[in-house]
Amino acid sequence: MESDYLDLYHPRILELDKHPYHFKKCVEEPILIANNPFCGDRFKLFDKSPNKDYAALFFYGHGCAVSKASTSLLVELFEQKGLTGIRELADQFAKFIYKETDHCAEDKLLIFENVRNHPSRLDCALLGWNELLKKLH
Amino acid sequence: MNLKSHFPIFDTHPELVYLDSAATTQKPRNVIKAITDFYESSYSNVSRGMYKLSTDATQKLRDCRQKVATLIGAESSQDIAFTYGATDAINKVAYGYFKPKLTAGHNIIVTTMEHHANLLPWQKLCKESDTELRVVRLLANGNLDLEHLVELMNEHTMLVAVTHISNVLGIVNPIEQINKLAHEKDIPVIIDAAQSISTHTLNAIDLDIDFLVFSGHKMFAPTGIGALYVNPKYQAAFDPHFVGGGMIESASFFETVYQDYPQVLEPGTPNIAGVFGLGAAIDFMDDHSIYSQYDRLELLTQDLRSSLSNYDRIQVLGDSTNSMNIVSFEIEGIHPHDIAYFLAGKNICIRAGHHCAEPLLNSLEISAVARVSLSVYNEHRDIELLLEALKACINYFE
Incomplete structure (x- = not known):
């Protein structure tokens, strides 16, 4: 039973929890606030790029290992793919997590594959991504 | 033991x-049995049936009301209204008792450690009534700052809302002292006993309680049932927020005369199985001290x-x-x-x-x-x- 629960935590998730990408409190107005009212997880995304083109994104806040790792990858991939690319990826990642497809369009996100078997943690993996999709739609 | x-x-x-x-x-065996027995062998609606199943269920519901009254040391079973839980009970008091009385300039006092159930109804009501919401702060050790409570109370305070035990800190609030402080200024107090009902003996008369609420499911009873105690001095002033069957003295197309408390707060068919489960939970608590x-x-x-x-x-x-x-x-x-x-x-x-x-x-x-x-x-x-x-x-x- 224990291993069933712990298979949630891919080693890379634990690593990103300890060493997230661009995790820093910023003075700028956040471009996104991802909030889970049921558990209190909350991350803010900041755009520190001079042209406000999402080339230098940072995030800060509180969340579990899964939501922190997931938001960390969101920030990293957002910088790489820009607005159009991340929108497509967010859509696809949500479908992957909800098991509407087994295809994961981004290898880095495969670390969340086992999260799909933990219904109470789907929101953790999608916290920032769903908020982004809501904003973009 | x-x-x-x-x-x-x-x-x-x-x-x-x-x-x-x-x-x-979790639920003890006798509570589960009370619910299944009712559905398997004695199910009917209450109050209006002339047949034995119905009159037995009606009597049992009355008995359960008395059990709740005895549990919290109320004078009469008629001081107890059944609710869907503590949240429902607090909303009933907020909208059935306080809403018609609030005007601009009044204030209601809550504490920093309230569960949303004993905060949001008062926050919403205050916004709707142009009434000020005041919040008692905590001391460094997490206990309520009672001196601050005294500072916040004035002649415009309509209510103090306080939990008996914090559902986060586990801190036990001195409700007897809080009642005394508020009553010195003629301010009523509502006590959220959701966390304390299964651990603390409560006596509505000795503690001079005005309003008290609790949920059944935190005291071994099923979900969807709870109770509200209202001191007799406040019972006549309820203007029901929800209305419907089972609560009227008379009704015409344009006018209705409601029954007295507690029936005025119990429209519709009650959660009968839930009430019986609550009664069985009280039996369990009694039998095992x-x-x-x-x-x-x-x-x-x-x-x-x-x-x-x-x-x-x-x-x-x-x-x-x-x-x-x-x-x-x-x-x-x-x-x-x-x-x-x-x-x-x-x-x-x-x-x-x-x-x-x-x-x-x-x-x-x-x-x-x-x-x-x-x-x-x-x-x-x-x-x-x-x-x-x-x-x-x-x-x-x-």
Whole structure:
């Protein structure tokens, strides 16, 4: 039973929890606030790029290992793919997590594959991504 | 005396370490039986049937109302209204009693440690009525600052709303003293007894209680049933927020005369099985002298608190000298959800999050905590297993 629960935590998730990408409190107005009212997880995304083109994104806040790792990858991939690319990826990642497809369009996100078997943690993996999709739609 | 054998959940899951009783308690066998017996062999509606099934159910519902009255030391069963739970009861008081009386310039006082159930109805009502919401702050040790309460009360204060036991900190508030302070200024008090109903003897007359609410599911009864006590001096002034069948003296197309309290607050067919389950839960508490478990639970709580405090990375919230059956804590560097999930893998059930007390956690500058809560089926072995698992959890996330 224990291993069933712990298979949630891919080693890379634990690593990103300890060493997230661009995790820093910023003075700028956040471009996104991802909030889970049921558990209190909350991350803010900041755009520190001079042209406000999402080339230098940072995030800060509180969340579990899964939501922190997931938001960390969101920030990293957002910088790489820009607005159009991340929108497509967010859509696809949500479908992957909800098991509407087994295809994961981004290898880095495969670390969340086992999260799909933990219904109470789907929101953790999608916290920032769903908020982004809501904003973009 | 441990009462674990009375709870069939532990027959089904012998390894279960259930430490989430502040969210909801497990159900003893007699409560489950009362509900299934009703549906299997004595089901009917109450009040209006002339046949035996119905008259028996009606009498049993009356008996359960009396059991609730006896449990909380009310003078009469007619001081008790059945509700869907504590949240429903507080909303009934907010909208049925206070809303028609509030005007601009009035104020209502809540405390920093309220559950959303005893905050949001007052917050919403204050906004709708142009009434000020005042919040009693906490002392550094987490206890209520009663001097601040006294400062906040004035001739325009319409109500003090306070929980008996904090569902996050486990702190037991001095409700007798709070009642006395408020009553000196003729201010009524509503007490949220959701967390204390299964651990503390309450006597509505001795404590001079105005309004008191609790949920059945936190005292071994099913979900969807609770109770409201209203002191007789306030009963006549209810203007019901919800209306419908079963609550009228007379009705025409354009006018209705409502029955007196408590029927005025009980429109529609009641949750009959829930009421019978609540009655059976009170029988269980009586038969096993539940309140005599207080000392044992307090020792278990203190033992848990002191054991957790021995860990450098664990910070325990609240006042170690004044807490009951609830212990909330943080582990540096590990999110409470990850703690709870790790423990779930070891059959240990705790809760993580803001526990419907977000303003309290904000005031403590914490976003979420892990919470352990105890009840009569817990024993020292549960605490040992929890502590072992927490050690493993810290190592795992290291």
